[in-house]
Amino acid sequence: SIITRIDLFEKGLNRESGNCCYDTRCGHEAIGQRGARALIPPREGAVEWPDVADGQTHPRTAILRQCQQQGEKHWKQTSGYHRRRLAETAMFRIKTLFGPKLKNRRFDTQTTEAYARVAAMNIMTRLGIPDSYEVAA
Structure with a gap:
């Protein structure tokens, strides 16, 4: 699971990437709790998630919107996911x-x-x- 993978790293982890099978609430929450940025492309047929508690757009929703507007390939290049x-x-x-x-x-x-x-x-x-x-x- 993504939680097991993240636990292997020290707290200095600033981003975690995985393929779309990790595009789950559990995965995004585990990454966010460690203060890292999730670089996970949205699954096919993905829908926007509700805003986070402080009224800001959920980071996963921002990724989804960018992929819809500019294409997944562009998101992968600009976000560093291609690395x-x-x-x-x-x-x-x-x-x-x-x-x-x-x-x-x-x-x-x-x-x-x-x-x-x-x-x-x-x-x-x-x-x-x-x-x-x-x-x-």
Whole structure:
């Protein structure tokens, strides 16, 4: 659940993103109680929620309105939600290249191993990305 995920983080968490399956009152309340901002796209067929106690628009309703007015893609770019996809892609690439598990048992050596994997992936990426440029038609 989203509450379990949030409990794993320290209080310094300032935003939590998840896919639309986390677009629930429970999820939004859990994130809000920790002082973080929810970056969760609304579900298909979502409706506006009532205003919060002080008469302000519920943050989830603000997200819904922005998605309706400017499109979900625009909201993902302007809110920073797209960074979640980039992180997921990076983790997929690391696991594909090096396997799903770390080999070391101790946390300090696992940290070193993870840094080494990221450094190796970055080198492979730099070597494999072609120089591209626009060709006049």
